[in-house]
Each structure stands twice: as structure tokens, then as C-alpha cells.
Amino acid sequence: MFGSTTTTLALALFVTTFPAVRGQYTWPDPKYEELESLRWDQIGLGSTFLELGLTGSCTAFVGGSNTGRANAADWIRTAYHDMATHNSEDGTGGLDASIRFPEEQARAENAGDGFLDTFNFLSAASDRFVSYADIIAIGAIIAIESCGGPEIDFRFGRIDATEPNIPGVPEPRQTLDEHIASFRKQGFNQSEMISLIACGHSFGGVQHTAFPDLVPELNDTTNTQSAVHFDTTFTNFDNNVAKEYIAGTTLNPLVVGSNDTTNSDKRIFGSDGNVTMNAFAADENLYANICAALFARMLDTVPSGVVLTDVVTPIPVKPTQVELIHHGDGTLLFNGGSLRLWNVPVNTARAVNASWTDRAGVESPSVVLRHTSGMYPSASIVVNETSAVASFRFVVSDDSSVAAQTFTMPYLVLLSDTSCRLSNTIPSAWNLNVAVRKGTIPSRIYATRLNVLPAPTVEYAEYDIWTVLILSDDDTFNSYGISYELDGKTFEVLTSIVSVASVGLCA
Ligand code: HEM
Incomplete structure (x- = not known):
């Protein structure tokens, strides 16, 4: 039965x-x-x-x-x-x-x-x-x-x-x-x-x-x-x-x-x-x-017309919170975030290294990562904005397959740490600055909560700064994702949460 x-x-x-x-x-x-x-x-x-x-x-x-x-x-x-x-x-x-x-x-x-x-x-x-x-x-x-x-x-x-x-x-x-x-x-x-x-x-x-x-x-x-x-x-x-x-x-x-x-x-x-x-x-x-x-x-019982994805399975080797941030001085900060290895047995002898390759293909010396059996926080490096970081990978001592995966780092549109608020008190109007690499022409850059069309403001050697002016923030902790449209596709800028509370006062 x-x-x-x-x-x-x-x-x-x-x-x-x-x-x-x-x-x-x-x-x-x-x-x-x-x-x-x-x-x-x-x-x-x-x-x-x-x-x-x-x-x-x-x-x-x-x-x-x-x-x-x-x-x-x-x-x-x-x-x-x-x-x-x-x-x-x-x-x-x-x-x-x-x-x-x-x-x-x-x-x-x-x-x-x-x-x-x-x-x-x-x-x-x-x-x-x-x-x-x-x-x-x-x-x-x-x-x-x-x-x-x-x-x-x-x-x-x-x-x-x-x-x-x-x-x-x-x-x-x-x-x-x-x-x-x-x-x-x-x-x-x-x-x-x-x-x-x-x-x-x-x-x-x-x-x-x-x-x-x-x-x-x-x-x-x-x-x-x-x-x-x-x-x-x-x-x-x-x-x-x-x-x-x-x-x-x-x-x-x-x-x-x-x-x-x-x-x-x-x-x-x-x-x-x-x-x-x-x-x-x-x-x-x-x-x-x-x-x-x-x-x-x-x-999975949803209104007709709603299309669900396939079953979400764990990503075996997952970089998380990786970001590349544009400084106003011709350098970039690469935050390596963390590597998550899925469902690995505890192995205190496991050595995990990370390395980065610049746009010219030069690989940086590797950095040793050690935390828990599953999460390995990575390091941050400051690189020249011309060489940037083009890709990164991890080498895990007890799993050679991990090193075979190279993660390509997007670097065309970045959060700029020149982002700043316009007044001393918060909530405040503020500039969410985005660095757009020369030769890249997004049709649109926008913060997810407020869509304000930006315009280039400051010239840099490799990047132009576009500003999304956020006029008023009634909630100090409103946070924003930054998206851009390029060649008919929408991309997300890889960055941690940005809010008016996370930026300094404009000069
Ligand atoms: C003929 C169908 C059903 C009837 C008449 C029914 C009726 C009830 C009633 C009267 C309660 C008490 C709610 C409360 O006091 O807050 C309850 C609780 C509950 N029901 Fe159902 N139910 C039905 C089907 C289902 C189904 C299909 C599910 C899930 C698959 C479900 C899950 C639950 C759960 C988890 C509670 C406990 C809620 C709590 O303790 O706060 N029920 N149900």
C-alpha cells in the first residue's frame, strides 16, 4: 500500500x-x-x-x-x-x-x-x-x-x-x-x-x-x-x-x-x-x-508562472565576502574574504593557502589560512590599480582538486572608499562613489534602494569615479547593494554592505 x-x-x-x-x-x-x-x-x-x-x-x-x-x-x-x-x-x-x-x-x-x-x-x-x-x-x-x-x-x-x-x-x-x-x-x-x-x-x-x-x-x-x-x-x-x-x-x-x-x-x-x-x-x-x-x-507549490530553480546544493569550494575596493590614491584593496570548504572532516593538520594573480599573470606569494575545518579567513593586500587582482585560488594540503579552481575577480566596477557623507550628523545625504574602469561604459550604475542616475565626477588613471548621490536616509542602517548594467546584463559590485553609517565625512 x-x-x-x-x-x-x-x-x-x-x-x-x-x-x-x-x-x-x-x-x-x-x-x-x-x-x-x-x-x-x-x-x-x-x-x-x-x-x-x-x-x-x-x-x-x-x-x-x-x-x-x-x-x-x-x-x-x-x-x-x-x-x-x-x-x-x-x-x-x-x-x-x-x-x-x-x-x-x-x-x-x-x-x-x-x-x-x-x-x-x-x-x-x-x-x-x-x-x-x-x-x-x-x-x-x-x-x-x-x-x-x-x-x-x-x-x-x-x-x-x-x-x-x-x-x-x-x-x-x-x-x-x-x-x-x-x-x-x-x-x-x-x-x-x-x-x-x-x-x-x-x-x-x-x-x-x-x-x-x-x-x-x-x-x-x-x-x-x-x-x-x-x-x-x-x-x-x-x-x-x-x-x-x-x-x-x-x-x-x-x-x-x-x-x-x-x-x-x-x-x-x-x-x-x-x-x-x-x-x-x-x-x-x-x-x-x-x-x-x-x-x-x-x-514548491507556487502561483503558476513562477519558475523555481533546481535544488540548491552546497557549493563545495566557496569564496565568501571577497571584495576589491578602489582607493583614491591609485591603489586597490583586495579583501580575500574567507574560503568555505563544505562538509570537510576536521583536520587540524590541514594547510590552506591562498594566492592572487594580477592582470599581467604574475602570482603573489601565497598566504597561509588557518581557522576551522570549514572556514578559512583570507588576508587583505593592497595592489596597484593597474596590475589589480585578476584571479585567485586556494591550495588545500589534503585536497589537490581545490587548487585546480581559479576564481576570476571582477575589477571593472568597484566600490570606492572615497564614498562619504555630506554632513556631520547622520542620517545624512551621502555620496556612494563607484570606480568605473576606463574604457568600460556601463549604461547604468545604481544603488539598489534608490535609483539615481550617476555621472562621472573625478578622473583617475585607471578608473573614473561615478557618484550615486543618496539624498536622504531616514534610517541610518539602510544598506545598499550596487549594481551596474553592461552590454545588456546586470552585475553586482562585490562589496560588503554600504550604509551612511559606514562612510566618513566628505572632505
Ligand atoms: C485539514 C487540515 C488542517 C487543519 C484543520 C489544521 C488545524 C490546525 C489547528 C486548529 C492548529 C492549532 C493552531 C494554534 O492553536 O495556533 C494547528 C496547528 C498546527 N498545524 Fe495544522 N491543520 C491542518 C493541516 C496542517 C498541515 C498540512 C500542516 C503542515 C504541513 C500543519 C501544521 C501545523 C503546525 C506545525 C501547527 C502547530 C502550530 C503551533 O503550535 O504554534 N497543519 N493546525
Whole structure:
């Protein structure tokens, strides 16, 4: 029986992808690298702040401790409710961050404060490269994977909705037929519906404030939000939700609630004669595998027309935060950033060297890098702007294949450290100066938050300085990416974050 469910799952993957994005990847690709980092740098040096939402613990909750709730559960429920507005017949709705709109959150089908909490936390990781919808998907993946769950395929490319979607999230008091119809509309058949709910309801529970008719106030100082959990391990992914259901020991309020009308899990789990739940209770690996496939499909359910990438896989040898900055004195500062080696065993004897080659092909003496088994901070050098840095590479003592990769350093358009603010107080208007190499004629250079057409201002031997004047900054910490268009393509200047607070006063 389960074999057929697995086959159905495999056949039913319907997301549109464009081919071989991973295969086409070449450094630098700031957008892909940022997404890859959000997806994979989950612990340790270089990790993104998303892991902090779980503060190293799956019991963490933004509302405080002893609440009976967990961020992980909220993040997963948010992803499901955002997706559940999908209508597979007309292609509308899906995972598009429409759940961020107060109008959607105010609907009865979205009872509870978990969506607002989740969005407030996760949205800070969104920027010019990453949509809110991609962040919601990554948040769910991190919650599941960090809390005992299986690895889930992540694709990116979700596009944020500009208005609320049509309602469509299932509610406990609906009938079994209504639930089957609702999941069919979302793109899942009856067996997938049973499985997906059993997977999601491995986490969290029903809280009194959101559903006062379903669960009572508990008056428990260790469960201050009176949440009655779907299983005894509500902060971890495991098959206890099925085991306890089959054993008849479950306290799941959607199974053993006193009002049978709202016992939706009971109706749904039993709707195939408990075949699915029996199989899940008997085999935790089967449960994990089916959940991994269904979670991935849930997250990849997007409005028609949205094209997702291939699955984001770790970049094995990844230079990060490399930048070349133009000084006003005819020199360039090359910041070697860090080298990230993916998933290498700890080897304290490993020696990692970096070297740079200038435009004439002359290689600099190598620099020894030593940090952790995975992250190797590199050094900075000042070079003449004529010779510049054309490429760099790493030599790793226990992996000769790394040295074979040469990373070509873009040097045509650079951040200039003559960038400065026009007044002593900040916020202030400021000049974001960009050095454009002579002979290079971008059709446009712009800071990502404000698009102001620049004009050359100061002449240098090798570079012209173009200024993006940022007239007013109401937020001191507004940061900018710099992009330029050349020969019909858009490029990103490789630089760390630039904000008015990071530049000095103009002379
Ligand atoms: C017929 C379908 C479903 C119904 C009627 C339903 C109903 C509910 C209800 C009433 C709650 C309590 C929310 C609260 O008190 O804040 C809840 C929580 C939750 N649901 Fe569902 N659900 C369904 C499907 C799903 C699916 C498919 C997933 C994910 C794949 C999911 C994930 C969750 C999670 C993680 C929680 C815990 C939230 C928390 O503890 O803060 N649900 N669900």
C-alpha cells in the first residue's frame, strides 16, 4: 500500500524548474551564494541568523519560555497556511508570502498570532536577493531539519504576492469531503492529505487563545499559553504523532477533542482505514521519507508562472565576502574574504593557502589560512590599480582538486572608499562613489534602494569615479547593494554592505 503512495508522490511532483542552475554556477553569483548560505550555513562561522530563531534549541519561542509553544512549529504552520490558498485549477495562490498581509492574518482560517511572530522574525533575512516567500520556505526547512527531521530539497525563486490571496486554508470544523476537496485544490490527493497533516502535526499543538472552543485554559505555569500538543514530543520531528494515535494514547485535540465536529485529524487520519497512520507508526524512516517529499512539494507549490530553480546544493569550494575596493590614491584593496570548504572532516593538520594573480599573470606569494575545518579567513593586500587582482585560488594540503579552481575577480566596477557623507550628523545625504574602469561604459550604475542616475565626477588613471548621490536616509542602517548594467546584463559590485553609517565625512 505504501509503495503506491510513494509512487504517487514521486509522479505528482509538478513544480516547474529551469534546468541545471547548479551546473551553470560560476563564482561570483552573489544572489545564488546568499541563498546557498541561508540554506546551508546553519551552524558555526558564517552561519546566517536564521538559526538564532531556534537559539540552538527547538524549544525556543519568541514569546518567552514555558509557553507550551515553539518557533519551529509556527514557522512550519506559516509555510503551510501561506501555501494553502493555492488553486491548482486556475494557478492562483500558493507560497507567495501573502500571509504577511494583515487582511489574511485576520481571517478565521488563520487564527492565532504565529503568522505575525514568524513573519516579523523571518522577514529580517529578506533583502534585494531573497523574497519573503523564499525566506518562509527556508524557515520551514530549517525548523524541520534542525529539530530531528529529514533533509528537504530547497529551490528558490518564489515571488512575493502584492495583495492577499483568495481564502482557502482548511479549518477543523469542515467535513471530510470538504477537506478532501480543499487539498485536491491545493494539489494533494487524499492519501497525501493524510500524510502531510501527519507530518506537520509532528510539531506544536492547539492553543487556547486561538481556539478557545477546542482547548481549555490550563492554568499551568510551564504551559502559559495553554497549548494542547499533537503528540508528546511537540518540539521535535518524529513519528510519535502516528504512534500515539495508533496506540490510542494520543492527546491530540483534533483527535480526542470533546466536540467531534472539530476532530478533523481523527476524520482525516481514519479516512483510509488507518492504513497510512499504521504504516507511519510502524516505520519512522518511511514517515521521514514521505514527509521530506511532501514538505518539499508543499514549499514548491507556487502561483503558476513562477519558475523555481533546481535544488540548491552546497557549493563545495566557496569564496565568501571577497571584495576589491578602489582607493583614491591609485591603489586597490583586495579583501580575500574567507574560503568555505563544505562538509570537510576536521583536520587540524590541514594547510590552506591562498594566492592572487594580477592582470599581467604574475602570482603573489601565497598566504597561509588557518581557522576551522570549514572556514578559512583570507588576508587583505593592497595592489596597484593597474596590475589589480585578476584571479585567485586556494591550495588545500589534503585536497589537490581545490587548487585546480581559479576564481576570476571582477575589477571593472568597484566600490570606492572615497564614498562619504555630506554632513556631520547622520542620517545624512551621502555620496556612494563607484570606480568605473576606463574604457568600460556601463549604461547604468545604481544603488539598489534608490535609483539615481550617476555621472562621472573625478578622473583617475585607471578608473573614473561615478557618484550615486543618496539624498536622504531616514534610517541610518539602510544598506545598499550596487549594481551596474553592461552590454545588456546586470552585475553586482562585490562589496560588503554600504550604509551612511559606514562612510566618513566628505572632505
Ligand atoms: C485539514 C487540515 C488542517 C487543519 C484543520 C489544521 C488545524 C490546525 C489547528 C486548529 C492548529 C492549532 C493552531 C494554534 O492553536 O495556533 C494547528 C496547528 C498546527 N498545524 Fe495544522 N491543520 C491542518 C493541516 C496542517 C498541515 C498540512 C500542516 C503542515 C504541513 C500543519 C501544521 C501545523 C503546525 C506545525 C501547527 C502547530 C502550530 C503551533 O503550535 O504554534 N497543519 N493546525
